[in-house]
Each structure stands twice: as structure tokens, then as C-alpha cells.
Amino acid sequence: xxxxxxxxxxxxxxxxxxxxxxxxxxxxxxxxxxxxxxxxxxxxxxxxxxxxxxxxxxxxxxxxxxxxxxxxxxxxxxxxxxxxxxxxxxxxxxxxxxxxxxxxxxxxxxxxxxxxxxxxxxxxxxxxxxxxxxxxxxxxxxxxxxxxxxxxxxxxxxxxxx
Numbered sequence: 001x002x003x004x005x006x007x008x009x010x011x012x013x014x015x016x017x018x019x020x021x022x023x024x025x026x027x028x029x030x031x032x033x034x035x036x037x038x039x040x041x042x043x044x045x046x047x048x049x050x051x052x053x054x055x056x057x058x059x060x061x062x063x064x065x066x067x068x069x070x071x072x073x074x075x076x077x078x079x080x081x082x083x084x085x086x087x088x089x090x091x092x093x094x095x096x097x098x099x100x101x102x103x104x105x106x107x108x109x110x111x112x113x114x115x116x117x118x119x120x121x122x123x124x125x126x127x128x129x130x131x132x133x134x135x136x137x138x139x140x141x142x143x144x145x146x147x148x149x150x151x152x153x154x155x156x157x158x159x160x161x162x
Contacts, residue, residue: 082140
């Protein structure tokens with residue numbers, strides 16, 4: 001029988017200010033800084049599920065919707081969005097607001113996949129606790145199929161470039 005996990009139990013949140021050393025030449029938060037933050041925070045969400053050593057295997061989708069401006073306060077939220085027997089996908093979203101504003105706006109969304117590093121397998125079932133989680137989980141199978149095609153194409157490419 002599969003272990004039952006509420007998606008809400010996998011949520012990891014990071015909140016911070018945008019600092020001057022995080023800005024690029026356009027005076028917005030540097031994309032590489034954002035990706036590093038996502039990888040570190042999403043790994044915690046994955047570990048809350050796997051309880052096993054993991055590694056990042058794919059940054060499946062990143063949607064830079066709006067720039068994150070200097071002096072903004074941002075919140076990165078990550079949670080498990082799907083699993084198969086050897087990997088876990090994590091959804092992430094970054095919301096931010098400038099200091100003088102009250103409303104947070106979605107700035108970045110996407111999915112990142114981690115794989116187990118040992119011989120363990122995942123036998124669990126994720127359960128959504130709100131409409132957002134339900135939507136994200138409902139579309140996991142389509143993302144998994146898309147990831148399979150991407151992996152097959154990558155294998156073909158590696159045969160040519162190696």
C-alpha cells in the first residue's frame with residue numbers, strides 16, 4: 001500500500017529582500033540567482049517526501065513572468081507536485097512586491113525534478129489540499145510524458161555530440 005502524503009506537508013517557503021549584489025545589468029534580480037534559490041529551496045520540499053538523498057536532474061520549466069525589482073520582498077514557495085518510482089517533481093512560484101506596495105505579484109513559476117541517489121523507490125501518493133495543488137497534481141501525468149520525450153531526445157542528441 002502506498003504511503004499517503006498531503007502536498008501541504010511538503011511546502012517549503014523562503015522569504016527575503018532583493019539585495020544589490022543580486023541584480024543584473026538591467027537592475028532586476030539576476031536569473032542565475034533565482035535559479036540557485038529555486039534549486040536549494042525545492043530540494044528541501046523533495047527531501048520532505050523522499051527522506052532519501054536526491055540530486056537535481058532537470059529544471060523542467062521556468063516561466064519568468066515579470067522582473068523582480070530592487071528592494072522588493074519576495075517569497076518562494078515550493079511543494080511536491082508529482083512522483084514516480086525514482087523521482088519527484090516540485091512546483092515552485094515566486095511572488096514579490098516592492099516595499100511601498102501591499103499586493104504580491106507572481107513573478108516566476110515552474111517545475112524542477114529530483115532523482116533518488118540510492119536504490120530506494122518511492123511508493124507514495126500525493127493528496128492536494130487546495131484548488132492550486134489539485135490543478136498542479138492533475139497535470140503531472142502530462143508533464144511526465146513530456147519529460148519522457150525530452151529525455152529520449154536528449155539521448156539522441158548525446159549520441160551525436162559525444
